[in-house]
Amino acid sequence: MSSLTLRELLVERWVTSLxxxxxxxxxxxxxxxxxxxxxxxxxxxxxxxxNAGGFGFLAAGYLGASALAExxxxxxxxxxxxxxxxxxxxxxxxxxxxxxxxxxxxxxxxRQAGVELGAARFDDDDWAAKLELLMATPVAVxxxxxxxxxxxxxxxxxxxxxxxxxxxxxxxxARHAVDAGADALVVQGAEAGGHRASFRDxxxxxxxxxxxxxxxxxxxxxxxDIPLVxxxxxxxxxxxxxxxxxxxxxxxxxxxxxxxxxAGTAAVYRQALADNAPTAMTRAFTGRLARGIRNRFLDRxxxxxxxxxxxxxxxxxxxxxAGRAAGDPGLVNLWAGQTYELGHQxxxxxxxxxxxxxxxxxxxxxxDRLSPPAGGLGEEVGSAGPxxxxxx
Amino acid sequence: MSSLTLRELLVERWVTSLxxxxxxxxxxxxxxxxxxxxxxxxxxxxxxxxNAGGFGFLAAGYLGASALAExxxxxxxxxxxxxxxxxxxxxxxxxxxxxxxxxxxxxxxxRQAGVELGAARFDDDDWAAKLELLMATPVAVxxxxxxxxxxxxxxxxxxxxxxxxxxxxxxxxARHAVDAGADALVVQGAEAGGHRASFRDxxxxxxxxxxxxxxxxxxxxxxxDIPLVxxxxxxxxxxxxxxxxxxxxxxxxxxxxxxxxxAGTAAVYRQALADNAPTAMTRAFTGRLARGIRNRFLDRxxxxxxxxxxxxxxxxxxxxxAGRAAGDPGLVNLWAGQTYELGHQxxxxxxxxxxxxxxxxxxxxxxDRLSPPAGGLGEEVGSAGPxxxxxx
Numbered sequence: 001m002s003s004l005t006l007r008e009l010l011v012e013r014w015v016t017s018l019x020x021x022x023x024x025x026x027x028x029x030x031x032x033x034x035x036x037x038x039x040x041x042x043x044x045x046x047x048x049x050x051n052a053g054g055f056g057f058l059a060a061g062y063l064g065a066s067a068l069a070e071x072x073x074x075x076x077x078x079x080x081x082x083x084x085x086x087x088x089x090x091x092x093x094x095x096x097x098x099x100x101x102x103x104x105x106x107x108x109x110x111r112q113a114g115v116e117l118g119a120a121r122f123d124d125d126d127w128a129a130k131l132e133l134l135m136a137t138p139v140a141v142x143x144x145x146x147x148x149x150x151x152x153x154x155x156x157x158x159x160x161x162x163x164x165x166x167x168x169x170x171x172x173x174a175r176h177a178v179d180a181g182a183d184a185l186v187v188q189g190a191e192a193g194g195h196r197a198s199f200r201d202x203x204x205x206x207x208x209x210x211x212x213x214x215x216x217x218x219x220x221x222x223x224x225d226i227p228l229v230x231x232x233x234x235x236x237x238x239x240x241x242x243x244x245x246x247x248x249x250x251x252x253x254x255x256x257x258x259x260x261x262x263a264g265t266a267a268v269y270r271q272a273l274a275d276n277a278p279t280a281m282t283r284a285f286t287g288r289l290a291r292g293i294r295n296r297f298l299d300r301x302x303x304x305x306x307x308x309x310x311x312x313x314x315x316x317x318x319x320x321x322a323g324r325a326a327g328d329p330g331l332v333n334l335w336a337g338q339t340y341e342l343g344h345q346x347x348x349x350x351x352x353x354x355x356x357x358x359x360x361x362x363x364x365x366x367x368d369r370l371s372p373p374a375g376g377l378g379e380e381v382g383s384a385g386p387x388x389x390x391x392x
Numbered sequence: 393m394s395s396l397t398l399r400e401l402l403v404e405r406w407v408t409s410l411x412x413x414x415x416x417x418x419x420x421x422x423x424x425x426x427x428x429x430x431x432x433x434x435x436x437x438x439x440x441x442x443n444a445g446g447f448g449f450l451a452a453g454y455l456g457a458s459a460l461a462e463x464x465x466x467x468x469x470x471x472x473x474x475x476x477x478x479x480x481x482x483x484x485x486x487x488x489x490x491x492x493x494x495x496x497x498x499x500x501x502x503r504q505a506g507v508e509l510g511a512a513r514f515d516d517d518d519w520a521a522k523l524e525l526l527m528a529t530p531v532a533v534x535x536x537x538x539x540x541x542x543x544x545x546x547x548x549x550x551x552x553x554x555x556x557x558x559x560x561x562x563x564x565x566a567r568h569a570v571d572a573g574a575d576a577l578v579v580q581g582a583e584a585g586g587h588r589a590s591f592r593d594x595x596x597x598x599x600x601x602x603x604x605x606x607x608x609x610x611x612x613x614x615x616x617d618i619p620l621v622x623x624x625x626x627x628x629x630x631x632x633x634x635x636x637x638x639x640x641x642x643x644x645x646x647x648x649x650x651x652x653x654x655a656g657t658a659a660v661y662r663q664a665l666a667d668n669a670p671t672a673m674t675r676a677f678t679g680r681l682a683r684g685i686r687n688r689f690l691d692r693x694x695x696x697x698x699x700x701x702x703x704x705x706x707x708x709x710x711x712x713x714a715g716r717a718a719g720d721p722g723l724v725n726l727w728a729g730q731t732y733e734l735g736h737q738x739x740x741x742x743x744x745x746x747x748x749x750x751x752x753x754x755x756x757x758x759x760d761r762l763s764p765p766a767g768g769l770g771e772e773v774g775s776a777g778p779x780x781x782x783x784x
Contacts (some may be wrong), residue, residue: 212604
């Protein structure tokens with residue numbers, strides 16, 4: 001520092017300030033569409049949210065690079081607004097014995113559904129090819145789940161013109177992502193539907209349980225001085241207002257968009273979302289911890305399912321497909337956050353606008369509630385006697 | 393309705409409006425001290441929070457009526473401001489076999505600590521005598537955990553001049569409490585330290601897990617049109633602002649006050665609160681699900697502990713007492729919410745004032761973030777091209 005001239009120092013500050021003018025600062029509406037990999041994600045949904053002034057993610061998970069390229073191209077025909085792509089960080093393969101034992105348990109269900117179980121193979125979700133695609137045709141933001149990319153990968157994305165957001169579920173993950181150079185953190189509370197974004201899916205940590213969104217926002221803010229995007233159970237404008245008040249730059253909603261006409265949500269899944277059965281965490285469908293609506297498959301196999309992703313994802317795919325085809329919700333992974341029953345069947349753009357209006361009203365109301373009282377806040381009021389109906 | 397004259401209708405409306413001028417509308421600071429039964433609750437802490445313009449609860453749980461009367465009397469010498477008392481709703485006794493089997497498992501630990509295990513008896517926490525005491529010398533608010541009082545009990549409290557708040561952890565509990573006539577609901581998220589307030593402690597529901605505070609506020613608000621007090625993992629002014637934005641009338645904090653000099657928190661407990669080990673849910677200490685900092689006892693016995701409250705509470709009391717006396721945190725129930733590591737060692741009144749200031753600043757900041765942009769919010773922005781550094 002001492003070797004810098006004043007001019008060099010000012011230039012450095014200016015460059016730093018440029019770098020921090022992030023997409024989140026430019027959004028008309030602080031609402032982000034969660035990626036929703038595995039069916040619900042469509043170019044139409046992503047474009048609708050970005051066109052309404054929010055920010056739409058397109059899911060890259062489960063897609064090969066060429067399928068992703070097609071979806072990206074289609075999305076670009078539907079919107080000129082910035083969009084994002086979400087990638088799964090590859091894990092490591094699971095012990096085959098655990099997977100085989102689990103497959104044996106599913107045999108009866110497969111027979112009854114008239115399908116053969118899938119081949120329980122490991123893969124890296126076409127990681128390298130999708131990186132190259134996104135370097136060649138960059139999007140505004142690339143976000144990650146299931147880990148943090150290496151600092152070199154983050155640098156390459158930034159050089160290509162993309163911001164890098166890393167999804168975190170614990171304070172130590174947040175520190176890691178900040179140290180690696182992330183531009184923003186997606187802070188995922190335990191309320192969230194679908195996969196936990198945890199860097200490592202460790203069954204030994206199940207006893208701790210997940211950290212609730214509002215607690216996690218406070219814990220992460222104490223560790224990380226970069227923008228936060230809050231996600232997990234946000235279904236109303238009041239909850240969006242809440243996470244903004246808690247210090248988030250935006251709210252990311254997934255489940256709330258599942259019933260939009262633009263979403264690729266299967267019919268049997270839409271029906272389940274219109275009901276109000278409780279949700280639970282499970283590894284039964286994919287081998288990675290995820291929150292879904294309790295159903296027959298979840299209740300029957302959660303206790304036995306090992307941490308083996310994506311092996312179990314491939315193993316159970318034909319069963320889930322059979323459930324969707326036959327209209328049997330008991331076989332389908334009905335990913336949903338804890339507030340799914342508050343969802344609406346609205347076009348995505350209209351939903352974004354309604355939620356933003358509700359959020360503004362909620363903040364206004366809360367501000368009125370907390371305005372300094374006539375007597376001056378912070379003064380001792382011990383001498384004030386109780387009102388007639390409220391003896392002390 | 394049709395048989396009422398206009399005059400009668402107006403009188404009815406006026407009476408209703410009187411009834412709804414609740415204590416929560418009159419608080420200078422929307423911060424409530426949680427009850428903190430079992431040691432940390434003191435008259436000094438309760439009075440300090442109420443004297444600072446917040447609202448202090450005094451715990452009645454685990455106390456006989458005469459001990460509660462003494463504490464109430466002492467609190468009244470310390471403050472003229474309104475205070476509340478929290479009561480445990482009595483449950484039902486547990487099967488003796490389950491309790492005996494658990495006691496057998498603890499025998500080694502008891503020997504090592506040089507104590508005899510307590511008598512695993514059922515009791516109703518001196519329920520009837522404490523009701524009589526609180527009818528005779530009413531407080532501003534009586535709140536409840538572990539269930540909802542009968543409508544007749546609620547009516548009696550209201551006739552005595554007390555408001556009735558019922559603590560809920562699920563939407564169906566909220567409906568029940570509203571139907572029974574509660575004046576307000578304390579909405580307890582899964583992040584909360586200490587006992588889950590659930591009406592029934594059902595191990596079969598453990599697979600669902602608790603509902604996070606922000607999700608629960610949204611779900612309860614959809615069911616209940618009475619004031620809500622949010623609790624669970626609230627440690628900062630930003631989180632207080634968040635729950636107000638989510639529609640709560642106030643935030644109830646417990647863990648945040650445990651390190652105040654006025655609290656009766658044991659030394660070994662204070663030390664654990666200054667660290668950052670994870671928390672977990674357990675029935676190991678009391679036979680009722682509660683969140684505490686993970687330690688030796690919690691990790692060793694959580695899987696085996698049956699739902700048997702207050703039997704296990706009495707059974708383990710000598711062990712926990714020995715742990716406190718010997719400075720061994722491994723034997724002590726270290727109740728704490730998920731954000732306990734953000735707590736401060738401040739006098740309670742100062743903490744209330746600091747949190748209120750932080751909350752006001754957080755709401756102001758969020759309001760700025762969500763003010764309508766120059767271009768007019770809600771308009772299609774699809775034609776707006778991406779900024780140079782953020783290709784779409």
